[in-house]
Amino acid sequence: MNRVPTRRGELHHTIKNNYIMMKKILIYLFAWLITVPTVKSQIINKVPLSARQTYYNIDANLDILSKIVKGEMETYWVNKSTDIVPDVQLHLYLNAFRNSRTTFNKESGSSPAYNKSDSGWIDIITLTDWDGKDLIPGMQYISPDDGNSDDMTVLKINLPKAANPGDTVFLKINFESKLPSKIIRTGNTDDYYFVAQWFPKFGVYEPAGMRYATKGGWNCHQFHRNSEFYSNHSVYDVKITVPKEYVVGSGGMLMAEVDSDTEGKNKTLTYRAEDIVDFAWTAWPGYAVFTEQWEHVKITLLLPKERIDQVERQFTAVKNALEYLTKNVGPFPWPHLTFVDPPAKGSGAGGMEYTTLFTSTSFTGIPDFLHLPEMVTIHEFGHAYFMGILASNEFEEPWLDEGVNSFWEERIMDHYYGENSGMINHPLLKVADKSMSRLSYINSDSRQAVSNAENSWNYPHGTYGMMSYNKTATWLYTMMGIIGEETTNEVFREYYKKWAFKHPSGKDFVSVVNEVVTRMNGDKFGTDMNWFFDQTLYGTGLCDYKVANFYNNKLNLSRRNINGGDSIDKKLSDGDSLYKSVVELERVGEVMLPVDVLVHFKNGDEVHESWDGKSRFKDFVYTGARMIEWVKIDPEFKIRMDVNYINNSRTSDPDRVPVRRLTDKLISFMQFFINFISL
Numbered sequence: 001m002n003r004v005p006t007r008r009g010e011l012h013h014t015i016k017n018n019y020i021m022m023k024k025i026l027i028y029l030f031a032w033l034i035t036v037p038t039v040k041s042q043i044i045n046k047v048p049l050s051a052r053q054t055y056y057n058i059d060a061n062l063d064i065l066s067k068i069v070k071g072e073m074e075t076y077w078v079n080k081s082t083d084i085v086p087d088v089q090l091h092l093y094l095n096a097f098r099n100s101r102t103t104f105n106k107e108s109g110s111s112p113a114y115n116k117s118d119s120g121w122i123d124i125i126t127l128t129d130w131d132g133k134d135l136i137p138g139m140q141y142i143s144p145d146d147g148n149s150d151d152m153t154v155l156k157i158n159l160p161k162a163a164n165p166g167d168t169v170f171l172k173i174n175f176e177s178k179l180p181s182k183i184i185r186t187g188n189t190d191d192y193y194f195v196a197q198w199f200p201k202f203g204v205y206e207p208a209g210m211r212y213a214t215k216g217g218w219n220c221h222q223f224h225r226n227s228e229f230y231s232n233h234s235v236y237d238v239k240i241t242v243p244k245e246y247v248v249g250s251g252g253m254l255m256a257e258v259d260s261d262t263e264g265k266n267k268t269l270t271y272r273a274e275d276i277v278d279f280a281w282t283a284w285p286g287y288a289v290f291t292e293q294w295e296h297v298k299i300t301l302l303l304p305k306e307r308i309d310q311v312e313r314q315f316t317a318v319k320n321a322l323e324y325l326t327k328n329v330g331p332f333p334w335p336h337l338t339f340v341d342p343p344a345k346g347s348g349a350g351g352m353e354y355t356t357l358f359t360s361t362s363f364t365g366i367p368d369f370l371h372l373p374e375m376v377t378i379h380e381f382g383h384a385y386f387m388g389i390l391a392s393n394e395f396e397e398p399w400l401d402e403g404v405n406s407f408w409e410e411r412i413m414d415h416y417y418g419e420n421s422g423m424i425n426h427p428l429l430k431v432a433d434k435s436m437s438r439l440s441y442i443n444s445d446s447r448q449a450v451s452n453a454e455n456s457w458n459y460p461h462g463t464y465g466m467m468s469y470n471k472t473a474t475w476l477y478t479m480m481g482i483i484g485e486e487t488t489n490e491v492f493r494e495y496y497k498k499w500a501f502k503h504p505s506g507k508d509f510v511s512v513v514n515e516v517v518t519r520m521n522g523d524k525f526g527t528d529m530n531w532f533f534d535q536t537l538y539g540t541g542l543c544d545y546k547v548a549n550f551y552n553n554k555l556n557l558s559r560r561n562i563n564g565g566d567s568i569d570k571k572l573s574d575g576d577s578l579y580k581s582v583v584e585l586e587r588v589g590e591v592m593l594p595v596d597v598l599v600h601f602k603n604g605d606e607v608h609e610s611w612d613g614k615s616r617f618k619d620f621v622y623t624g625a626r627m628i629e630w631v632k633i634d635p636e637f638k639i640r641m642d643v644n645y646i647n648n649s650r651t652s653d654p655d656r657v658p659v660r661r662l663t664d665k666l667i668s669f670m671q672f673f674i675n676f677i678s679l
């Protein structure tokens with residue numbers, strides 16, 4: 001039976017509607033008052049560094065019995081596109097540890113008998129919009145990368161009303177994050193906690209034209225074994241409640257610390273972070289805390305008390321990195337930086353980056369000549385630039401973060417700790433950090449299996465690390481060998497200036513290289529450098545140049561009959577023998593790069609030749625009284641992609657042959673050693 005509304009009923013209905021409308025307005029106003037001014041106001045940085053498309057206000061409570069972090073979160077995403085967006089997508093990273101069939105565990109080679117006590121997860125307890133409307137019915141787990149229905153690391157929320165351009169989507173989420181007991185980047189062991197990838201976090205909405213997007217859509221990848229990051233820069237207001245004896249460090253700036261109960265059992269720390277792409281924290285009663293200042297940056301170091309002997313070298317390393325990257329790339333914009341050297345039981349958290357928080361690795365009594373802690377510290381700090389400030393998509397272009405960062409790590413290490421001893425500086429063994437990447441690349445059996453332009457989870461035969469870190473660093477060194485150090489630094493300064501806080505893609509990096517190289521060098525290297533990237537970044541070919549042979553043939557000619565040939569022939573006196581000396585060079589690999597050639601004569605003369613490296617062979621001919629003693633391709637080791645340095649030189653001096661054998665032996669020994677310490 002239809003109910004005919006009475007006037008009174010209609011009136012009531014209208015009042016009710018008005019009341020709901022008023023309530024909505026008040027709620028929105030309240031949300032605006034508490035959230036927007038907080039985000040807009042500058043507490044840490046003088047001006048916003050980024051577009052701040054997302055915001056997170058999290059109240060986190062660590063329960064040490066259940067190993068669960070209970071979180072109450074208010075968050076928003078702003079639709080800055082011109083699209084009408086019907087859903088939002090969020091990462092739920094901890095679900096990677098939910099069962100043995102998750103994509104993360106499958107990629108890690110986890111056995112089907114996945115240990116339940118090791119598992120981790122994130123449960124959404126409540127999910128509403130700002131006026132309290134339950135959004136749980138619109139929740140859906142999706143697996144955009146592999147269709148794995150056992151993977152719950154990406155949550156799609158279908159919005160009751162699509163977000164129009166300019167709209168802000170507010171969410172209130174209560175969640176529980178169970179930390180895995182085996183620390184893989186994140187987790188806990190005993191009383192040690194490293195809490196990363198722990199809260200529901202927005203993916204990146206890419207409108208058409210952003211990076212490679214041809215139409216608008218969410219870029220929200222599942223959690224994979226390799227690679228972690230692609231996020232908008234955000235403001236974070238995070239309250240962390242832990243038992244009082246715990247020492248806490250985070251990527252935020254500490255704003256307040258208060259007792260959170262009258263018995264004085266727990267404390268609440270309030271942190272604020274601005275314009276960073278991820279927020280992580282750690283808690284452990286055993287940390288010793290040290291602080292130092294570098295220019296505008298207050299640096300905090302947390303490490304086990306028994307590792308105090310490592311404090312000075314750790315601070316020195318991070319200051320070296322700050323100095324070098326500031327000078328050659330751009331400023332470190334935040335006034336705070338925390339780094340952590342986890343205890344042995346938390347070593348799974350070592351070597352990770354969260355922009356204003358990162359983790360190193362060391363152990364007590366590590367000798368001074370082995371610069372392993374420095375290497376990890378400098379590498380992880382460097383991510384503040386390439387993952388943090390530039391914030392490229394590590395899922396899809398891991399080389400743009402890990403490879404570029406490895407290149408800078410190696411430059412910093414060798415600059416501060418010795419050009420040939422950046423990694424190991426022992427009287428009996430010296431190893432440059434830049435040698436590590438090159439050796440890993442040239443010695444890989446699968447170095448041609450795939451190009452650098454691959455999604456992080458698609459590298460076959462265990463080539464992810466070799467390709468993303470090592471091959472990339474090696475071709476970046478090769479690029480620097482060709483265009484020079486100053487042009488290379490200018491490339492990165494321009495890349496920073498143009499793309500900081502804007503999520504560049506690989507093609508944006510290549511455009512910057514092309515622009516800067518031609519601005520600084522005209523057409524010396526062609527109209528652009530695409531020929532270089534096509535072969536190195538996007539190609540799978542090998543680079544190998546060799547001296548095939550050289551010889552000195554005595555001529556039975558008088559001086560008058562010499563035509564051309566040796567331009568440096570001088571002081572030829574009667575009775576001198578004449579020689580036709582020939583250098584035979586070959587391009588063995590597919591990659592074509594310009595190479596320098598040094599020809600050394602027995603009388604001490606030297607001739608520098610340039611070869612564009614394009615043809616399969618190249619001969620240089622000299623006629624005169626002098627004989628060639630040795631020939632070297634690439635004498636300054638600019639072309640570090642060359643997979644075989646041994647065939648780059650050839651000598652007529654028989655004494656040099658044993659030296660070469662010794663070098664061979666030393667290289668294999670170093671390779672063995674490097675493989676050992678890379679584990």
Ligand SMILES: [Zn+2]
Nearest residue numbers: 379383402405
């Ligand atoms: Zn890295």
